[in-house]
Structures are given as C-alpha cells and as structure tokens.
Amino acid sequence: MKQFLFEHGSEILEATLEHVWLVGATMLLAIAIGVPLGMVVARKPWLSKPILGSANVAETIPSLALLGFLLPVPWLGDRADRLTITALTLYALLPIIRNTAAGIASVDPAVREAARGMGLTGRQILFQVELPLSVSTILAGVRVATVLTIGIATIAAAVGAGGLGEFIFRGLAMVNNRLILAGAIPAAVLALGADFLLGVMERLLRPTR
Amino acid sequence: MSEPSEALPREGVIEFRKAGYRLPGGQRLLHDITFTVGRGETLVLLGRSGAGKTTALRLINRLADPSDGEVLVEGRRTLDWDPIALRRHIGYVIQETGLFPHHTVEKNVSLVPRLERWPESQIRTRVQELLALVGLDPGLFLKRYPHELSGGQRQRVGLARALASDPSILLMDEPFGALDPLTRADIRAEFQALQRRLGKAIVLVTHDTSEALLLGVRIALMEAGELKGLYSPGEFLQSSEPVAAAYLGQLRALETFQKGERS
Numbered sequence: 106m107k108q109f110l111f112e113h114g115s116e117i118l119e120a121t122l123e124h125v126w127l128v129g130a131t132m133l134l135a136i137a138i139g140v141p142l143g144m145v146v147a148r149k150p151w152l153s154k155p156i157l158g159s160a161n162v163a164e165t166i167p168s169l170a171l172l173g174f175l176l177p178v179p180w181l182g183d184r185a186d187r188l189t190i191t192a193l194t195l196y197a198l199l200p201i202i203r204n205t206a207a208g209i210a211s212v213d214p215a216v217r218e219a220a221r222g223m224g225l226t227g228r229q230i231l232f233q234v235e236l237p238l239s240v241s242t243i244l245a246g247v248r249v250a251t252v253l254t255i256g257i258a259t260i261a262a263a264v265g266a267g268g269l270g271e272f273i274f275r276g277l278a279m280v281n282n283r284l285i286l287a288g289a290i291p292a293a294v295l296a297l298g299a300d301f302l303l304g305v306m307e308r309l310l311r312p313t314r
Numbered sequence: 315m316s317e318p319s320e321a322l323p324r325e326g327v328i329e330f331r332k333a334g335y336r337l338p339g340g341q342r343l344l345h346d347i348t349f350t351v352g353r354g355e356t357l358v359l360l361g362r363s364g365a366g367k368t369t370a371l372r373l374i375n376r377l378a379d380p381s382d383g384e385v386l387v388e389g390r391r392t393l394d395w396d397p398i399a400l401r402r403h404i405g406y407v408i409q410e411t412g413l414f415p416h417h418t419v420e421k422n423v424s425l426v427p428r429l430e431r432w433p434e435s436q437i438r439t440r441v442q443e444l445l446a447l448v449g450l451d452p453g454l455f456l457k458r459y460p461h462e463l464s465g466g467q468r469q470r471v472g473l474a475r476a477l478a479s480d481p482s483i484l485l486m487d488e489p490f491g492a493l494d495p496l497t498r499a500d501i502r503a504e505f506q507a508l509q510r511r512l513g514k515a516i517v518l519v520t521h522d523t524s525e526a527l528l529l530g531v532r533i534a535l536m537e538a539g540e541l542k543g544l545y546s547p548g549e550f551l552q553s554s555e556p557v558a559a560a561y562l563g564q565l566r567a568l569e570t571f572q573k574g575e576r577s
Contacts, residue, residue, distance in 0.1 A: 219412025222375055222485075223426055223475070224401030237416050 109283055117272070121291050124268040127258050128295075130190050132251055135197035139250075140243060142198070143205020144231065153206070160199040168260045171195065176264065185266035189258070196257055197250035204246025208239025241311040248303035255296040259288065269295075326352040327483055327515035328374055332383035335369055343369045344539045346383070353482070356509055356516040358530030360523065360561065366539040367519040371485050374517065375404045387483070402426055405476030405514075409488040411468045413460040419445070419471050420456040426479045444474040449504055466497040473505075477512075486518040490525065502528060523561045527551070535561070 110117075142160075146153040166174070171192045176182045181191050212235050220230045262270030272288030275281070328351040335344040344366045351357045359367040372378040373385045376397040385392045387400060413422050420441055421428075427437045445452040448470040460468055469489060476484060490498045490505075506529060509516065520526055526533050527547045535542040535550075535558055542557045550558055 213410075213412070213415070215408060215410035215412040216414060217412075218377075219406065219408055219472075220414075222377060222401060222406035222408070222412075224398045224403075224429065226398055229429070234414060 109287070113272075113287055117269075117287055117291060120267060120269050120271050120288070121295070123266075124255070124258055124270075124292065124295065127186060127189055127193065127261055127266065127268050128251065128254050128299075130186075131193040131197055131254050131258070132247065134190065134194045135201055135250060135254075136247060138194065139198045139201030139246075140205050143202040143243070144209065144236075146202060146206040147209035147235075148231075156202065157199075157206075160202050163195040164199045166195075168192065168196070168257050169263060172260065172264050185261070185264045188264055189261035189266040189268075193254050193258055193261075197254050200246040200249040200253070201243070202246075204249075205239065205243050208242030209235045211242065212238050241307050244303060244307040244310060248300060248307060251299045251303060252296045255292060255299060259292055326350040326355075327388055328357075328517065329386040329389075330370070330373075330383070331386065333370075333373060333380040333385050334382035335366075335373060335378060336381045342539055344373070344380075347541050348383075349534055349541065349544055351515045351517060353515055354513040356518060356529055356531045358526040358533045359517065359519045359536055360521065360526040360530075360533050361536035362521055364538075365536040367521075367536055368487055369539075370536070371487055371517060371519055374483070374485055375401045375406060377401075402430065402479060403481055403483070405478075405481040405484040407469075407472050407476045407484070407486040407489045409491045411460070411472035413468060413471060413475070415460050417459075418456065419450075419458050419460070419463070422460070422471055423474045423478055425475055430479060440478065441474075444477055445471075447477070447508070448474045450474070464497075465493055466501060469493060469501060482514055484512075484514045484516045486516065488519055488521070491520070491522075505529065523565045527565075 142156055146156050163171075172188060175188050175192055181188050209231075216234060216238075217230065220234050225233065258268055259270035259273055261268050262274045269288040269292045272284050276284030276286075276288065330347045330349050333344065333347045334342065336342050347366075347370060349357065359370055361367050369378060373380050373392065374387060376392050376395065379393060387395065387404070392400065414425075417425075423441050423444055424437045427440055432440070441456070442452045445455060450467060450470055455463075455467070455471075460471070463471065469492070473489065476486075490501055493501065502525065509529070518529060520529075527550065530547055533545045533547065533550050535545065535555075537557050543553070543555055545553060545558070551562065553559065553562070
C-alpha cells in the first residue's frame, strides 16, 4: 500500500487536480447558464416546458454516448477538456434550473405583492427579493449537480480529458483493483467534501423566515 | 396630462368614475363604482370576502387596471401614470404585511426612500421618526428581522414602511385583520390618532363593521362587485338598506351578547 502510494501519489494528486478543474469549470458554466434559465422558467410559464424538457432530455442521454455525439462538433471536439466540460454542463443544468425556478416560485406571494405595491420594478423584485430569498434553494441544486458531476467526470478519461477516471479505466483494463480504487476513492472523497461544504453554505445562506 | 390643473382641488385625491374590472376570462369582479376620496379623508370599503374590496384598492395603485370607466389619482387617470411612480407615491399596507423576511426592520422601512435614492443620513433620520410614529422603540427594533417580531409589531413596521416617503395616499387592505382582538383595539386606537395627524387620503378595506364605524369618515358598502351605498358612520347606523342593516344586525347581536355577559 505504502509502496503503491509512493509510486502513484503524485499521479493521483495530479489527476485529482485535473478532476477538480473539470468539475469547477463545469459548475461555473452550469450556474452561469442554469440560474438565468431557472429565472426564465419561473417568470415565463410558456417557456418552462421547453427549457425543463430539454434539460431533462440531456439528463437521460448516457454519458459515454453524449461524449461520442459531441466529439464531431467542430470547436468542441478539438480539445478533450472542452468536450468534457460541455457534456458535464449539460448534465449539471437540470438540478440548477429546477431549483432556481422552485426557489423563486416559493417566495411568499404577499411579499411579492407588497414589493409590487411599493413600486419595485420587475427587475428590482427579482434581484432584491426573489433571488436573495432563493439563494439556499439554488445552492441545494448546485450541491446535487456538483456531486453528480464529480461522479460523471470520471468518464472524461474515455476521451482523454484526464481526471481520476484515468485510474479507473486503466485499472479496468489491467484488472487491477488497486488502480481502480486509486481513482474511485479520491473521487468519493471529493464528492463527500463538496457535499459537506456546499451543505454548510446552504445552511448559512438560508433566509430567516 | 388630460385633466386641466384647476380641476384638482374640486376633484379630490382619488376618484372612481364608473370603474369596473373584469378578469381576462370575462368574469366581472367590479361594476360601475363611483366615489371620491378627499385629502385627509378616510374611506372604508366594507363588505364580505369576494365583494371586490381588494380589487377596488388595487385599481388605485395600478396593480390592476380598470376594464371600464376610469380611476383618477390626483386628477390624473391611473392609466396616464407611470405605474412605478404611482406606486411609490402611494403607501400600501396589506394584511400579511409582506415584509421582506431577509431584511431587518430598518431595511424594510427604508425600502422606498432607498429606491428613491435619498441621502443616507436623511434615510436614517426618517426611519427613526417612523418607528417612533408607529410606537416602536428604534433602539430595540432597527436590527430585528420580521420573524423576530409579534404580529402586531410586524403590522406596525408594515405601516411605517408604507408611510416612509410621506405619501399623500395610503391604501390599507385589512391591516388589522390578522391581529388578536386586544392588539387590534390598541393599534386601531393609535391609528385613529395618526389619521388625524397625518392628514392623508386613506382607503381602508375591512369586513369588520365596528372597524368601519370607528375609522371611517365615510363607509362604502360593497356587495358582489357593486357599491351598495356611501354613508357617514351616523348615516350607516340609521340606514334601512337591507345590506347595511344586515351588517348592523350582526354588530347589535354582538353588543347584546356582550351586555348579557357583563350583567
């Protein structure tokens, strides 16, 4: 065991950092796209079906297949990390969109009515009332999406994007359980850590009602 | 502006002219409402749930627009007002208070002044003034959140928030409805004193006959989306209209019961 860690320690660290980079970039992108889409879903009911529907469909495509589909796309297919981050983002969107919409929908109607009656513009209601009151719900969605993404990101090794999946694939090929665990354990630790940290943030930002 | 300016003093602050309101589906919520509220006057809209009281109130600050007739605020059709400007010009108090749960009392009360970009020092003075006005000690309450207040205190904060930019019009939708009877009596009495001091045009919605008699300079009795009559409290007590009589009957029954309890 010691021997193994000694030989592969720096490699594991490197793969973990790659993994964190893939997941981090994915989450930033997914938040940047998902939160505004969630706001649209909450505000414009007629757009909610197409948006949630598409995000749902993306969620159902098997991850390996999705990577395969995206591979021939010109700019995306050029680099493995680009390709992976795009695919992962598509998976991460649904929980973020859904929770953003749910958070906004759960704002007390009396608060919204009062805000309108006091002369807040639609924009002010969104940014000063609805979003602040939804932060913890949105974060709960980000949390689910992050844990999900950390898991799916191991598949990225299949297209050569690196990350902890490298060990898992190599271990599978060489029928070496230790190698598989060298990828799986850090991935699990990452997932648990992210879950814990985001859970703490969610609790801190929960509005007092 | 479509109205000549000399018309202002004659017309009062709020004027309904044959105003009606239908839902997009065609259902009629209000029909042919005409009344005027002058400066310093309190009009109480009295009626049961679904009588259209709240809808009438919402026509004044353009939370809804009349489908027939027109509503004038300070001599100008509400449709000619910019809705945001109109609403900031009018204080609005609702039963559930609608205080922002993520803001302190201070931030809640200073909402409109901040939107209107008052200077910081002026906002601070104003908030202190307002809390004192509604009977809350600023030192104790400024930093509290709505969930740390009692129902009565929340209602006071709601009133302070509505009064923040010193609007000449105050709309109140069952402001005392959710309070227990004793707190309600206290706040009502204080509100009566405020009413006289503030000199605002107030429209207050209630389904409580004694509240209407106590606070109303005039009482507009509403039933099924129509205005059944406009009375002074004295006239209302004398009225033989069946609907008014029904409300009074309920009140008398209560009084008789109370007298019976005491003796």
